[in-house]
Amino acid sequence: MAGELRLKTGPHRVLEGSPWAYRGEMYHSDLTPGTVVELTEVNGRFVAKGLFNPASLIAFRLLTRDARETIDGAWFQKRVREAAQMRFDLLGHRDAYRVVNSEADQLPGLIVDKYGPMLVVEFLSLGLLPFEEAIVEVLVDLFHPQGIYERGDVPVRTKEGLPRTNRMLFGTMVSPVQIMENDVAMIVDLADGQKTGHFLDQYANRRRTGEFAAGKTVFDAFCHTGGFGLTAARHGAKSVVGIDIDAASIRRAEENAAVNQLQDVTRFVAANAFDWLRQESEKGPQYDLGILDPPAFTKSKDAVAGAVRGYKEINLRGIKLLKPGGLLVTSSCSYHLSEAQFIEVVRDAAKDAKRVVKILEIRGQGMDHPMLPGLPESRYLKCFICAVS
Numbered sequence: 393m394a395g396e397l398r399l400k401t402g403p404h405r406v407l408e409g410s411p412w413a414y415r416g417e418m419y420h421s422d423l424t425p426g427t428v429v430e431l432t433e434v435n436g437r438f439v440a441k442g443l444f445n446p447a448s449l450i451a452f453r454l455l456t457r458d459a460r461e462t463i464d465g466a467w468f469q470k471r472v473r474e475a476a477q478m479r480f481d482l483l484g485h486r487d488a489y490r491v492v493n494s495e496a497d498q499l500p501g502l503i504v505d506k507y508g509p510m511l512v513v514e515f516l517s518l519g520l521l522p523f524e525e526a527i528v529e530v531l532v533d534l535f536h537p538q539g540i541y542e543r544g545d546v547p548v549r550t551k552e553g554l555p556r557t558n559r560m561l562f563g564t565m566v567s568p569v570q571i572m573e574n575d576v577a578m579i580v581d582l583a584d585g586q587k588t589g590h591f592l593d594q595y596a597n598r599r600r601t602g603e604f605a606a607g608k609t610v611f612d613a614f615c616h617t618g619g620f621g622l623t624a625a626r627h628g629a630k631s632v633v634g635i636d637i638d639a640a641s642i643r644r645a646e647e648n649a650a651v652n653q654l655q656d657v658t659r660f661v662a663a664n665a666f667d668w669l670r671q672e673s674e675k676g677p678q679y680d681l682g683i684l685d686p687p688a689f690t691k692s693k694d695a696v697a698g699a700v701r702g703y704k705e706i707n708l709r710g711i712k713l714l715k716p717g718g719l720l721v722t723s724s725c726s727y728h729l730s731e732a733q734f735i736e737v738v739r740d741a742a743k744d745a746k747r748v749v750k751i752l753e754i755r756g757q758g759m760d761h762p763m764l765p766g767l768p769e770s771r772y773l774k775c776f777i778c779a780v781s
Contacts (some may be wrong), residue, residue: 395423397431397444397452406431406439409766411454411495413442420446425553426518428455428463443500443519447553453500453517465526471499472530479760487571488580490592490760491531496770497762501552504531505588507580508571509538512588513561518552528561539563543588558583570651574599576622577651579644586641591616593757594685594723597775600755601683601721602627604777608680611635611672611713613665613706618645618658620683620721625654629681634660635668666702669709677715684710684722693728700737703729707741711749711780720749720778727772734774742780753777 397418399406406413413431423429429444431452441463442454455463475497483489491511492504501517511531515524528540540562549556567582573595580589598620606628612621615634622645625632636642642662649658661668665686672678684706690699703724710720724734735751742749757763757773764770 395427395429395444397423397429398436399431399433399439401434405766406452406454407433409764411442411498411500411764411767412450413452413454415446415449415451418451420444420451426521428519430459443517445518445552447518448551453495453519455498455500465523465529468499468523468526469530471497472504472527473534475499475504476534483760486573486595488573488590488592489595489758491535493761493770495767496764502527503588505592506535506537507569507582507589508566510566510569510582511535511537511540512582513540513542514546514588515542515544515554516546516548516552518554521554524561532562537563539565541565541567541582543582573619574602574623574626576619576626576648578617578619578622578648579651580617581644584640586616591619591685593725593761593773594619594775595760596758597721597723597755598623600753600777601681604719605629605681608719609678610681610683611679611710612683612685613669613710614684614686615645615660616641616685618648618660620685621645621658621660622648622652622654624681624683625649625657626652629657632658634658635663635665636660637662637664666706669706669713673709673712677713677718679713680715680718682710682714682718682720682722684720686723688726689724690726690728696728696733699726699729700733703734703737704741704744707738708745711741711745711747714747714780716781718780720780721775722778723773723775725773727769729774731774734776738776738778748781750779750781751776752779 431439440454440457475492503514505512544557582589602623605624610624610632612634621632621634639662642660645660649655689702755775
């Protein structure tokens with residue numbers, strides 16, 4: 393029988409639809425970390441079953457609100473099948489997409505990304521370890537991959553008391569692997585690339601950007617391996633310059649350009665994007681389409697003020713670089729910077745640039761990265777398409 397966690401008196405997000413309960417909200421003196429437990433209200437009324445780990449601030453991660461469900465390997469396999477089936481129905485034509493998105497698929501701490509013949513998984517919760525074999529088994533049955541690779545070099549694993557090691561869980565390694573995305577061939581490094589190798593959450597936003605690119609001169613700041621810029625080039629951009637501080641990413645972007653025979657219209661620069669934007673913007677408007685897709689500038693609410701300054705600076709410079717009538721595609725993947733705050737960033741940047749900016753479209757992560765209404769943290773990506781005059 394599962395151990396029991398009891399909520400303390402007071403309001404709790406988990407009672408309002410959140411899949412999380414924090415360490416300080418519960419009594420939990422004698423429970424084993426990494427086990428499945430039952431969460432109850434202070435009066436003993438059942439709330440949910442979930443994974444318990446007091447080493448993490450989020451000490452309870454919800455699995456089910458149905459007291460009748462038995463949490464075992466078969467339960468996890470059923471959940472993985474449900475998540476995969478939704479992607480098969482919606483995205484089955486795609487080479488690469490997210491198969492399992494943690495809490496949003498009722499599989500807290502589990503990330504599974506598909507890259508052509510390979511699957512990359514992250515186990516980010518201690519409580520998943522007893523079910524690892526069952527999860528790998530169902531993934532093999534569903535996808536028949538050439539290999540399943542675990543990216544374990546994620547900082548959050550330290551907080552969970554998990555080792556930070558990468559390893560093969562099934563089959564043989566294929567890396568780098570080539571995928572097709574929006575008619576662009578992308579070479580993805582699964583072993584050493586950022587995240588699980590590629591930023592799959594921006595897939596639809598890259599496609600949308602490509603729709604505006606024909607005949608335009610484009611800059612792509614924080615370009616990583618060239619996803620946005622190459623999509624623009626594939627869809628008829630006159631010229632594209634991509635900038636990223638990581639020299640390895642720039643080399644991969646150049647390789648991707650060559651594979652797609654787009655090297656004549658693209659140029660990739662290894663440079664600090666802040667510095668490049670500042671220096672280029674001092675020359676005045678030069679571009680028709682600008683793309684800003686930086687990494688998260690804050691991963692905690694304590695650092696939001698500094699992040700706002702960073703976002704404002706790059707958006708100010710990006711706006712200054714655009715000719716009247718130009719378009720700016722600007723993103724933030726920082727959950728702690730809200731959509732309302734990001735709108736204020738664009739407003740303040742436009743004011744300081746002395747330009748008129750209109751937000752034409754507000755977008756987020758793709759449908760393979762679903763969001764939970766009860767977990768605002770699962771809606772982290774903001775992508776604005778703006779007209780600049």
